[in-house]
Amino acid sequence: MQGDKKELMSRLKRIxxxxxxxxxxxxEDRYCIDVLYQVSASRAALKKIGLLMIRNHTRVCVSNAIKQEHGEEAIAELMQxxxxxxx
Amino acid sequence: MQGDKKELMSRLKRIxxxxxxxxxxxxEDRYCIDVLYQVSASRAALKKIGLLMIRNHTRVCVSNAIKQEHGEEAIAELMQxxxxxxx
Amino acid sequence: MQGDKKELMSRLKRIxxxxxxxxxxxxEDRYCIDVLYQVSASRAALKKIGLLMIRNHTRVCVSNAIKQEHGEEAIAELMQxxxxxxx
Amino acid sequence: MQGDKKELMSRLKRIxxxxxxxxxxxxEDRYCIDVLYQVSASRAALKKIGLLMIRNHTRVCVSNAIKQEHGEEAIAELMQxxxxxxx
Structure with missing residues (x-):
């Protein structure tokens, strides 16, 4: 998990x-469309971070919950x- | 436009x-799902900023382009x- | 506009x-992931249709409203x- | 699973x-904005179907894969x- 943590932190620093x-x-009153592409890039970067965290969460927390026979709540929480x- | 600029800046500071x-x-190793809700909130806040900027851009730049009979390019750029x- | 209408109709037929x-x-109880990719493709196709209609609407209705000095309402409606x- | 299948089928019929x-x-040349709200509603309905299928898939296929110690591939496939x- 430490590797994932480091990657997430460096991605968040970049955002x-x-x-x-x-x-x-x-x-600097730059052209709106140029600014909007940057806003769009930041949103995409946050989406990528979210997907990484969802993957880690499923691999660790949800998997453990399933193995311990209380996967139902973990999956409901993830779906929400x-x-x-x-x- | 200065009012919009101030609002955008304060929203970006918050993000x-x-x-x-x-x-x-x-x-602090907080629970992944709690962190993910924060990531989701930041994405929503960036979307809101994007929509505000798209509105301002349409009101000012696209409107002016349309009035000066070269709306076609401005609209194509916005659609992209x-x-x-x-x- | 008739060309656009024809294109939209053929895209909608496909969806x-x-x-x-x-x-x-x-x-036929096909594998969920395969079905989900199809659902995803249909959503993408609907998004494409939406973008085409937003473009047409901006080119025609919003542009006319702007030229007739009541662009403000047309833009507010589009942003919503x-x-x-x-x- | 038969109940889920029935629900998915009736949702798809509605879409x-x-x-x-x-x-x-x-x-009928209805107002573009009205048509666009319908397109938006169909996209939302497809998203809801997707979420239901993702939930079922996680509950059944991914859970079984995890219990049988090959969760890694199932999770990678789901993330993609x-x-x-x-x-």
Whole structure:
């Protein structure tokens, strides 16, 4: 899990930088469409992070719950999250 | 436009804070599902910012282009962005 | 507009066929993941149709509204739709 | 599983009807924004079907794979689908 943690942290650092970059673009009155492509890229990067975390969660937490015969709640919880995340 | 700029900046500052919050949650090994809801909230906030910028862009740049009889390119450019943004 | 109408109709006919195909796959107890890729393809096809209609609407209705100095309402209406469509 | 199958089939029948309704709206030259809300509703209905199928698949196929110690492939396959489905 430490490797995953490190990867997630470096991805989040990068997104933090992107968000600051977007602020700078707006301050400099850059062309809206260019700024919007950056907003779109940050959203895509957050989606990628979400998918990585969903994968890790399924591999570890959901798998363990299933092996210990209480997978039903873990799966319901995951599905509720997916519904939200897909908006 | 200055009012919109101020609103966008304050929304982006808030998202920057959320992204830092997510990093903290990961460092503290918080429950994945809780972190994922935060990632989902940041994506929703970026979507909201995108929609605000698309609205402003349509109101100002696209409208002006249409009035000056070269709306076709402005609309094509906006549609390409929308296609990307909806992913 | 008649060309666009014809294209939209043929795209919708194709999606109708896809939806019937999905029903057949479920009746035949096909592997869930294969069915899900078909559901995903139909959603993508509907998104494409939506984008085509948004483009046409912006080119014709929104453009006319802007030229007749009541673009504000047309843009507000379009933005509300976009918000819904992006879910 | 028969209950789920029945529910999926009736949901798909309803979407098939919606798609035909959209065709009728286009033939009758109904207002684009009204048609677009229908397209949006059909996409939302397909998303709901997808989520139901993902839940069933996780409960049955993925759970069984995990119990039989080959969950890794089942989870990788599901993640690939999710990535596609979220577009």
């Amino acid at each position: 933090e930088g992107q968000i600051r970059g977007i602020q700078k673009m707006i301050e 999250l997916l519904d939200k995340f897909m908006d | 920057e804070g959320q992204i830092r919050g997510i990093q903290k949650m990961i460092e 962005l929308l296609d990307k943004f909806m992913d | 109708e066929g896809q939806i019937r195909g999905i029903q057949k796959m479920i009746e 739709l976009l918000d819904k469509f992006m879910d | 098939e009807g919606q798609i035909r309704g959209i065709q009728k709206m286009i033939e 689908l999710l990535d596609k489905f979220m577009d």
